[in-house]
Amino acid sequence: MVRTVHKNDYGAAKLPTLFLDLDGSSRVKKAAAQLDKPLIEAEASSLMSALSDGLKRNTIYHTACNEKTLYEKVHELQAAETYFRLGINLPSEKTELVKQLLPYDISIVLASDRQETQWFRHFLESYNFPVYIDPWFQPFLVKKYRELHEEREETIRELHLNIEKIRTILSDAELRIFEKIIEGKSNRRIAEESFLAVATVNNHVSHLTRKMGANDRTHTIKRAIEKDWIRIS
Structure with missing residues (x-):
């Protein structure tokens, strides 16, 4: 399983982050620079190999992918027995996809169609918490949690x-x-x-x-x- 670790466990702020991105823009690259974190562009097909080789601490691995690939990779990454943060960046209307991803261990969920300045603020804020869900998705998630419960x-x-x-x-x-x-x-x-x-x-x-x-x-x-x-x- 993907290990979502609290901030002071194993230095969570320094953990590698795998970021699956439906937007595919340069925002993640710019945000990594603001955080002073190295960024490695990774093909979706090579993510498991990267895990096997060992992820670099304090590094963001960015993968641009479509909806089908994003879901498949989130599912596949659950078997990894290593410590990292898993983030996804997707449009706010993709609530059905968010619903499908609810059972999985995901550390960061961001709405890619926010105005760029707002998006950067939420990206940077996500590194202050073990798990960070963009407020845009929170009403939907609370509703789904109650239904599932x-x-x-x-x-x-x-x-x-x-x-x-x-x-x-x-x-x-x-x-x-x-x-x-x-x-x-x-x-x-x-x-x-x-x-x-x-x-x-x-x-x-x-x-x-x-x-x-x-x-x-x-x-x-x-x-x-x-x-x-x-x-x-």
Whole structure:
């Protein structure tokens, strides 16, 4: 998972930043200069290679991309077990894309169609906080958070686990992880609540997914319902 670190953890202000940009203008380059941070232009296809080679501290990696590539790269980068900040720059009307990105660990979200002076101010301000969402998106995000919270609470009330059946396939550790998956929690959140390393949770999720013949976390829940492990009242 992408590690979003608090400002005084590991010197977060000095962490490398991967910036995925739908705007593709020179704004990020100018802002990096104002922050006195080196900027490296990176192709979307080379981001994972850059992670493998090791990112430079206090450096901004800027990638211009289209909407499809941005979503794919955000999804792909979640598997990285290294510390960096992930930022995205996209037009304010792209609320549907922001909705799709809500489950992911993103440190910076900026509205690319702000007037340039305002945009620079928000870019610079984002380095004062562990997570920074442009106020333009905040009303939408608050609304979506409330909806997701209500949906999850309703789902939790309606799902009943058949523990005896589950234990014939999953270990106790995998069962505990599976229960938290049912609650809609991310691997990072599960790791925090269980006092485990993210890599350990990733391994448990991989094992239980394979045992259930599923493709991913969502498919795992579907398979559990098919196996009568979960009953919906």
